[in-house]
Amino acid sequence: MVLFTGLNWSGESHRATGTDALAQDIRRIGVPASIYRPGEWDRAVDDLLSLEPRPSAIAVYGYSAGGPAAARFAKRxxxxxxxxxxxxxxxxWGSAEVACTVRxxxxxxxxxxxxxxxxxxxxxKVQNELIDAELAARGGGLGHxxxxxxxxVMRLVVQQLVQEGWVRRRDAGS
Known part of the structure; x- marks a missing residue:
């Protein structure tokens, strides 16, 4: 699993954007998870392609500015x-084109x-989902x-990425 964090002013982008906590949750389930900053997407590709053996299933997450980086990573x-x-x-941030090699x-x-x-x-298959209005309004509302x-929200993300201790597999038609 590869996670791309967003940007923030503190320099502690992994922790401040929740990506560190997400990675810890995923690792507790038993799935390896690596974190990269948005500008490191090309290094992340090189790191993954150098693994022997390569992971049999790959999932990618991107938050905020990490979203376009995650899409570029998947394309490469x-x-x-x-x-x-x-x-x-x-x-x-911004629009992204999804490579045909993403299920x-x-x-x-x-x-x-x-x-x-x-x-x-x-x-x-591409799904553009609005976060449930009731969920977003809870506790004063959610912001970026x-x-x-x-x-x-993190439970929603984990459900998409992980299933039964593994990267969630997708059927070709799903």
Whole structure:
């Protein structure tokens, strides 16, 4: 599993954006998880491609500015012949094109905005989801910075990425 954090002013981007806590939760389930900053997506590709053996299933997460980095990472993996089971973006900045080697791409947003789209029509399944209004309104409401540390939202993300202690596998038609 590869996780891309968002940016923040403190320099502690892994912790401040919730990505560190998400990685810890995923690791507790038994799935290895690596964290990268958005500008490190090309290094993340090199790191993954150098693994022997390569992981049999790969899932990718990107929060905020990490969303476009996660999409670029998945595209470059595809160019190397590596399938990505699931790409999950949370409050990603800008639009992103999803490589056809991604089985399922899900983007969670608080408000309508730029959408994910497949590189070619119907080559991959893409879901653009608004976070449930009741969930978003709970406790004074969620914002761009708080959504990535919200326990309910993190449960949604983990459910997309992990199943029964493994990276969640997707059927070709799912």
């Amino acid at each position: 993996l595809g160019e190397a012949g590596v399938q990505v089971e699931t790409l999950v973006l949370l409050e990603a 399922l791409a899900v983007q969670y947003r608080l408000e309508p905005g730029d959408a994910l789209s497949p590189a070619r029509p119907q080559c991959t 910075l708080s959504v990535a540390v919200d326990p309910e």
